[in-house]
Amino acid sequence: MSGAAGSGAGGAGSAGSVGSVVRRFLAEYGSGTPSRLKVLDAYLLYVLLTGALQFGYCLGVGTFPFNSFLSGFISAVGSFILGVCLRIQINPQNKGEFQGISPERAFADFLFANTILHLVVINFVG
């Protein structure tokens, strides 16, 4: 994301604190990112939080139905990875690296891979 690269260079140049870097980054992100990518980013954040909560619960109360924990956690991790892949492929700034894969094709791949992942997850959750 060029917004992040720009803010990284600006932050290193000034002797600012972490807070000013973060604020700069958020400002660049809000203005420079197409809303389609922002929708995807919200989805990724949701999946991340869900996975982290599952892991924290498992640490707290133990791994009794271990297969259930594993299937939920892998679902979260797998969805996150697929979402990241979709984001990379859709991003217009990456067009040079993905010649021949239209955004529609990327979305179809995303749906197909998710179907297979959730088939396996539901099989394993028990």
Added chain:
Amino acid sequence: MNAIFSKKNFETLSEAFSIACATGALSRNRYHLPVIIVPEGSAAVSHHQPVLKLQVTNVMSQPLTQASVKLDYAKSASTKATVLQQTPFVLSGDVFELNFMNVKPASGYYDFSISVDGDNRFIANKVELKVKVSTEVGITNVDLSTVDKDQSIAPKTTRVAYPAKAKGSFTADSHQNFALSFQLIDVNSGAELTPHQTFVRLHNQKTGQEVVFVAEPDSKNVYKFELDTSERKTEFDSASGTYTLYLIIGDATLENPILWNVADVVIKFPEEDAPSTVQSKNLFVPKPEIQHLFREPEKRPPTVVSNTFTALILSPLLLLLILWIKIGANISNFSFAPSTIVFHMGHAAMLGLMYVYWTQLNMFQTLKYLAILGGVTFLAGNRMLAHKAVKRCYKHRRSRTSMQLCLQDKF
């Protein structure tokens, strides 16, 4: 032929008739006559029964009195030495006989090879037979002695003759051992024998305990048995007292197994090992009951905790919806084309199938339904996304090549 005669009982009369027909054909034809050779009684000879009798018949159990039966060879099973060869059997009535004891064989097992001739049509007319020669055993040179452990006093030896019992009793205690030696010979030939069972049994008259030992032969075939009280006190449970001593001799080739009360032995064990009461080990009372411990179920968190977690896990979903609304995601571009509707219905149906798979189905059924729904959804989705691509590249509609390039995303 084995296939015809493999069953002994028949369920239907027609089956029995067929077998009888086959048997008749096999005993009356011009080509082959199977011969059956079976010893009459058991295949054993001895001095009382020196003649080996054979029944030689065809498959209808008719004796073949015209045949000539011959012993090809008889070999001892243990030494493989040929004892007799090329001797004919004598026909007596319907049975062929041979007096095997004429060659004075030693006792044991012999392999006989017998052939039946006389007719070119005979087949299966050579057999191998195992014959047992049994004999009677005699015990000689039975010596009972008490041997002093320190070897200071000479051993006192008493000779006993079978079947008498030794007079007086013998003592075995901490400074004397009791010893027994004897020899076993074949009564008829005088050769030494080594039967399979040579046991010395000591029976406590008061408690009913019995202990059995094996007497082993030495290099000269003299059997020896020695009782050392300090070595053997575990077998006796250290119970002192008077024991009757029996000698047990047995073998498959002996006609007269022997159980002989030889003497009485007083065995004294050192006092400190004597058990307070002698328990008879009763093996046939019910044993104490074993309680089965079922596996402890795993520890689970209380329901409150897991319900709280379930509510908690839905909160990121709420956050997601709020963020989406904030960013401005909308469905304003939703075109009500049939492919779009079919795609969304198909996709929703696939998600519903996942839920049903979790609750009810197995993998195979799910794959079947998934293939159908997935195929439909795929076709509709393909159509829908193609429309979207066209809409996206609408601005290039003027030029054909640039439209194509845009559609293939090669821009």
